[in-house]
Amino acid sequence: MTDPYRVGPPRTDRGRLLLVLALGVAVTVFTATVPLLRDWFDLRVYHGSVDHWLNRGGRLYDYRVPGTEYGFTYPPFAALVMSPMALVGLRSAVALTLLLDLAALAVALHVLTDGAWRRYGWYGGALGACLLALYEPLRDTVSFGQVNLLLLALVLVDARLLATGRTRWAGVGTGLAAAVKLTPVIFIGLLLLARRWRAAAVATGVTAGATVLTALVAPDASRFYWTHALWDTSRIGRLDYVSNQSVQGVLARLAQGEPSRALWGAGVLVVLCVWGWRARRAVAAGDWPAAFALTGLTACLVSPVTWVHHLVWLLPSFAVLLRAGHTRVAGALYAVLCTSVVWLWFDDASGIDGFLGANAYTWVTLGLLLWLPRRQTGAARRSLSRSASATAAPPTAAAPAIAAVSRQPGPGAGAVAAATGVVPGPGAGAAGDGGTSDPTGETRPATANPQSSSARASS
16 A cells, blocks of 8 residues: 655656756756856966967966966966867857866766666756756866866776776876876876786876977977976965865865975875775776776875865766665765855864864765775675575565566666766675875965855866
């Protein structure tokens, strides 16, 4: 007998459409009132810099966004890749960036879900889009006009190639991403850690080749970046700014300024040791998605500056959690990263509440690094399978019907899958480990009003 008061997901197309429209309105209201609006600030940096460099004969790293002290902070190869923006106006650059972000997000979700998102049709896709729109790092990436999604897609393509044994081109995406921005260099470290020498050589060669090519095309910009801009920490922004959700950001807020370099170095060393241990175990189990997810988490923690929008590198971790069946954990952590909670301590991050709240995203990242589950090795899985077979109850007449229903995913699972990663599929257990530097810099102006849409800076 069914409970007449129980409310479940809509079963008709009309009901589903109404739910999607209601969620769309709620997400729109939330986005218009709660999140911080970025006004394409980083894209203004990119567009203005390449225009100043290529159209006006100025030096790439001399450009500053009018009214601010912030300019281009990436390697010159990034400016070379962005040079087509010099041919169009800012509005056209915004439109092209949005299209590239959508394409990169589609590639990333396809890799993270192993194509499973297609089984849920328009309804699951719409619910997933609503959930993704709430994710603050993704919101910031889009509204800043940042490059994070493109780099994430490049690296995930390499993860897919390695996981499926198609290693001929593995390393190309990672190499290009590392040439554009230094953060993805750690993924070359993962390839070395996994003894994937060919892929590591390809990635290193692509990065070096792109850097040398840029030095030939733009020698002055290359010389200035590698000898001066890279080492000029004043170009990055304030380390204690609440958006810096790295280990160094936590220490800087505790010190209320410049943290101890020795203490930061020790913290980074500990994080790298944990990453090396866990990533090697994931690779040994053939679990490349978990290995790449752990590496993305580590990149965010050890980078001198990890602005909130960099945390799109956490999306693979949510995919791994869902694959392992930890739906509630994934939902809770994802919800924290949708709240913009760290900005409550924009003015003052002192005290216990400041230590916990202003660094909330760092604690999520650290927790995922320590407890992210991975697949067991083949031998361990076979052992569990034999144990389950030996103790399983005899089949009943209802077993075929139950199995048939269990293979039909519900719309709620589709929404979570589309938003944060992999659908828990047959055989995807919750096995675990025994437990359930970006000096290219981001810029950020000092402002007394964190809700201002024109006073945010990052690049």
